[in-house]
Amino acid sequence: MALSLTVNGEKRTLEVDGDTPLLWVIRDELGLKGTKFGCGAGLCGACTVHLDGQPVRSCSTPVDLASGKSVTTIEGLASRGDLHPLQKAWVEHGVPQCGYCQSGQIMSAAYLLKHNPAAEREDIVAALSGNLCRCGTYSKIIAAVESVASGESVDREGA
Numbered sequence: 401m402a403l404s405l406t407v408n409g410e411k412r413t414l415e416v417d418g419d420t421p422l423l424w425v426i427r428d429e430l431g432l433k434g435t436k437f438g439c440g441a442g443l444c445g446a447c448t449v450h451l452d453g454q455p456v457r458s459c460s461t462p463v464d465l466a467s468g469k470s471v472t473t474i475e476g477l478a479s480r481g482d483l484h485p486l487q488k489a490w491v492e493h494g495v496p497q498c499g500y501c502q503s504g505q506i507m508s509a510a511y512l513l514k515h516n517p518a519a520e521r522e523d524i525v526a527a528l529s530g531n532l533c534r535c536g537t538y539s540k541i542i543a544a545v546e547s548v549a550s551g552e553s554v555d556r557e558g559a
Contacts, residue, residue, distance in 0.1 A: 401464075402414070403467040406469070407430060407432070408471070408475055414463075422449070422463045422465075425466075436500055436504065438459070438501070442457035442460035444501070445457065446531075449473050450472040451470070453470070453511075455507060472507075486545065490502065496537075500534060501533045505528060508531050509545045516549075518550075519549045
């Protein structure tokens with residue numbers, strides 16, 4: 401089945417089964433490896449991407465639901481070769497451990513900050529509550545998002 405969708409600003413037409421999870425289209429068909437497979441049931445948040453600006457779990461979203469829509473992956477957050485402010489904050493705060501949950505965490509945080517640029521700790525904790533971190537770096541994750549929300553450590557452009 402031919403499906404068209406826009407991924408990170410680029411219109412793509414693919415021949416895939418409509419029931420194929422969006423995650424596998426992103427990773428296997430498009431070669432974008434930043435979005436991770438975690439649980440396969442939409443529970444851990446590792447596979448979070450934005451579909452028409454809304455965060456979705458790509459492991460449990462059939463690609464036919466993305467047909468004609470815009471998908472943004474972790475690779476699409478950077479603009480003009482510059483990291484997104486959240487990606488910069490992740491580095492500044494030493495967030496990555498194994499890195500497995502990071503793209504999903506960042507995608508959830510990017511959605512929050514787009515809609516609530518001055519989010520406070522409680523907002524951040526609530527917004528990221530569906531994203532699990534196997535390494536337990538929650539305090540660093542929250543600190544990184546807080547730094548972007550407060551404008552402390554990085555340029556907030558693009559948040």
